[in-house]
Amino acid sequence: MTRDELKALIRDVPDFPKPGIMFRDVTTLIGHGRGFAAAVGHLADLAGSTEATSIAGIEARGFIFGASVAARLGLPFVPVRKPGKLPVPVLAMDYALEYGTDTLEVDPGAISSGERVVVIDDLIATGGTAHAAIKLLREAGAEVGHALFLVDLPDLGGADRLREAGVTVEALVDFPGH
Numbered sequence: 139m140t141r142d143e144l145k146a147l148i149r150d151v152p153d154f155p156k157p158g159i160m161f162r163d164v165t166t167l168i169g170h171g172r173g174f175a176a177a178v179g180h181l182a183d184l185a186g187s188t189e190a191t192s193i194a195g196i197e198a199r200g201f202i203f204g205a206s207v208a209a210r211l212g213l214p215f216v217p218v219r220k221p222g223k224l225p226v227p228v229l230a231m232d233y234a235l236e237y238g239t240d241t242l243e244v245d246p247g248a249i250s251s252g253e254r255v256v257v258i259d260d261l262i263a264t265g266g267t268a269h270a271a272i273k274l275l276r277e278a279g280a281e282v283g284h285a286l287f288l289v290d291l292p293d294l295g296g297a298d299r300l301r302e303a304g305v306t307v308e309a310l311v312d313f314p315g316h
C-alpha cells in the first residue's frame with residue numbers, strides 16, 4: 139500500500155478538540171487491517187535502517203505504532219508515559235502547551251547508557267511533545283538520533299525544531315496547514 143493510499147485512510151475531523159483544529163484521526167487507519175500493517179511496515183523499514191537498539195513510543199497513539207514496530211524488529215519497547223502511570227521512580231520532563239504545561243515520564247531502568255533509541259508517535263505538529271520525549275530519553279542516557287511519525291504537519295514547524303536538536307525526522311505523510 140502506497141503512502142498516498144495510507145493518507146486516504148486518515149480521517150479529517152474539523153474543530154476537534156476545539157474550534158479551528160483539523161484533527162487528523164488515525165483511528166480509521168488502524169481500523170483497516172492492510173493499512174495498519176502497511177503503516178507499521180513502512181515505519182519498521184525506516185527504523186530498521188537506523189542503528190536502533192530500542193524503540194520509544196509516546197502515550198497514547200505512539201504506543202500503537204511504536205510497539206508494533208518494536209515487535210516487528212525484535213527490539214525492546216520503551217513507553218514514554220503521561221504522569222502518574224509508572225509504578226517506579228521516574229524521570230520527568232515538563233513541556234509547554236498552548237495553555238499550561240504537561241509532563242512526560244520514563245522509567246530510567248528501561249534505558250541503558252548509550253542505548254540508540256528511535257522515537258515514534260502518530261503525528262508531529264509543533265514538536266513540543268516529541269522534543270520533550272527526546273530530552274527525557276537523552277537525560278536517561280539514550281542517544282536519540284531519529285524520530286518517526288505517521289503524519290507531519292510541516293507548517294507548524296515541529297520537524298524543523300527536532301532537526302535543530304540534532305534529530306533526523308521522517309514521516310510517512312504530511313498535510314499542509316494545521
Ligand code: AMP
Nearest residue numbers: 160161162261262263264265266267296
Ligand atoms: P505537538 O506537541 O504540537 O507536536 O503535538 C503532537 C501531539 O498532539 C501528538 O501526540 C498528536 O497525537 C497530537 N496532535 C496535535 N495536533 C494534532 C492534529 N491536528 N490531529 C491529530 N493529533 C494531533
